[in-house]
Amino acid sequence: MAVLKALRQTPSALQRNPILFAPVFVILLFQIPQLVLQAINPLVASVVSMVISLVFIFIMPFFQAGIVGMADEALDGQTSLESFVREGKSNYVSILVVSLVLVAVNFALGFVAFFVAIFGGFAAYSDTGGVGIGVLVIIGLIVALVVLAYLLVLFFVQFYSQAIVIDDLGAVGGLKHSVSVVRHHLVSTLGYSVLVGILGGIAGGVFAIGSLLTSPQSPSTLPLPQVSLAGAVGVSLLVLVFGALFGGFFGVYSVAFYRTINPGATDGT
Template identity: 85%
Template structure:
């Protein structure tokens, strides 16, 4: 099974190439100011978070392509930071273009969902005579569910676009198309992979969420939790970075190993 085969390949690749954790660590180090500022000045922390989010839109494609390139090389033997830089520079434009397509689709679907929610809430609040009825609520609910389903299906089918671009040397559009094609021919395996990654991602997200709560004085006060000192916030942040580095490095290699397993064009393909 592709999920298990990729799982077996990942630890050995990481053991041979601990350098794979370095790019992930660099990304996570950018989170330190944000988490520490939450304990000092939450308003400034929010501004920093928004600025970093905008910067990451244009920076992450380089790291994304570089990590995929390193992982692909590591699965066959040894890799290095030179491979990270080479893959990042070579595939930056294509990965950036594909990621902007994803951002645009997310924006459109998010706008539709927001509009449906606002319209539904306004209709319910203004409907004093009960004219909207259960049928109207069901229709609004179905539209919202369809938007969510469309988003999940889109993400499910295009999730390997960066792997397709870097591993198979494709452009942005061809990378998205190839991801859709590969997933379409391996639906069951990809579903198992997505469930596993979703569970692991949920655990990682929970860790980051708890760290964010502990770092925020407002959150600790609202939840009646003891306030964490600045030194404690730094300690929690360092633990989160260590955990995030391990998870990010594992996921980076595992995603490429799984893609190579289900991709008929890869040297390790099934």
């Protein structure tokens, strides 16, 4: 099974190439100021978070391409940061284009869901102040369909970066190839997505706990221990290390799985 085969290949590739954790570590370093600032000034932390999110839109394609390239090499033997830079440069534009398209799709679907909920909410109340149950059901169905459409888009195009880097395709070709590969391996990809979703949920929980520990606590919030500035730095570093380990594992595992289900990849079957 592709999911298990890729899972077996990942640890040995990481053991041979611990350098794979370095790019992920650098990405997560950007999160340290935000976590530390939460313990000092949550408002400033929110502004910094917004700025970092905008910057990430333009720098993540480079890291994404570089990590995929390194992981592809690591599964066959050795890799290096030179490969990271080379693949990042050569595939940056293609992955950036797809990333911007996905951001636009995300925004458009979110925009539709938001206004359907808002205007539908007003329409749900009749002149007598009663709630139209039928209208609420229709609103719920529309929002659910929008969410489902978004998840389906992500499901089918999730391997675009692997297709662009490993199969040397452009932005459009990468999207098409990802859809084709997933379409021919629906069950395996569903299993992979469920496993990644579970692992991602665990990682997200760790980050959430770290964020809560570094945020000022009020009497109405959860009874979490207060941490000093030094404690916030320590918690942030622990989250950073965990995130680097998870990110490195996921980077290699996603490539290993793609190579297993993709007939054109180096290790395809």
